[in-house]
Amino acid sequence: MKTIKIIAVSAYGISAGAIFVAAFLAGCSALPAPPSRPVHYDFGPGAMAPVPADRRAPLPPLALADVEAPGLAEGSTAVLYRLAYAEARQLRPYTQARWSQPPAQLVQQHLRDQLGQRRAVLTAESGAAQARASGKLPVVLRVELEEFSQVFTSATESAGLVRLRATLAEPAQAGETLLGQRVFIVQRPAASADAAGGTRALAEATDQVAHELTQWLEQLGR
Template sequence: MRTTVNHTMNQTFRRLMLAAALGTAALLAGCSSTSKNLGNSTYDFGAAPVAAPAQAAAPMGVLVVTDVTGVAALDSERMFYRLAYADPLRARSYSNSRWANTPLSMVTQRIKSRLSQSGVKVLATTDASVGMPILRMEIDDFTHTFDSASQSYGQLVLRASLFHGHKLVDQRVFNQKTSAATLDAAGGARALADSTDAAAAGMIAWLATLQLPKQ
């Protein structure tokens, strides 16, 4: 008898947890009856913060920066989030919110901007001449992730590779997590922007440790 009661209680608990997770997903996706009146919101990274004095020294004189690459989902304006505590294998998108540009383009532009702030002369591949160092980057993750129903963060996982004379000089993975102030698309956008800035700052510090001739 006790086994049957415990089994019934466990089933009820699982149903309640699933209902809570699905309720959170519906709220995030803007599927409530009032969400249709909210309209669509568009987000970008905002203005790049001014570089701190400690970051003023350029890690190198000239650097060719290629466009950031990543999975096809990041080559659209959709904003993705993940309920890691309930359905970790499913990436969902906000129905009433989008990026102003693709994450690939926004991360590319932000990192170029931060490198320029540090004093680097940033060039595109079409402007490069032979012998210049080349920075290539690839995004492995760019998601607003919920680790519980009341806590979330923006995560950027970026792999950067520096080449010089067709040889790999070094490679570094930047895994940045920033807590979101609010449990919605706006909070996720701000957290992902902050994670991108943190990755850029780490990249500048990393490049400064590499010995390359000035161009």
């Protein structure tokens, strides 16, 4: 009887241990999974090889002011979209997608790269430094990013929409002389109805805006 009793206790101990382990593992599997990190997008790597030299005469220097985005939250990197078929006035952010920098900074860098192919593109500070050296301030280009979003016309169709207002002015001691102002609006279709498709379409639209802005400045003789 003693031997039987000992075996029974041992069996009971093993069963209790097995139940405890099973319960522990079940509890672990029930824990919530850690949230996935947002995917970050930009406009791509840019030029990956030297750009062929432009044999045309260089254009005069230009000062590019910081791009402003009055309709966007300052410092926000959210990828925004609109449902034109439901509530077009509401901007909505993707929960798992972000820009690598605020859109205004991405647009400014792209404009600088495009404009810099035939001219020196200066900041406001470097423009002032050039004025002290040469006695003349370069013309100033100011840009407002009025719209930068993926617009859905249906659940499956969307486009990247970029709208910006460009103002060119010539500074002087008595103030500035307005040389020209224009609103640029470009849409590019998105290949997919998600953040990946929207960010690619917005990058393509920004590239087209940069080309049109460059042509406009040349038409103004600047």
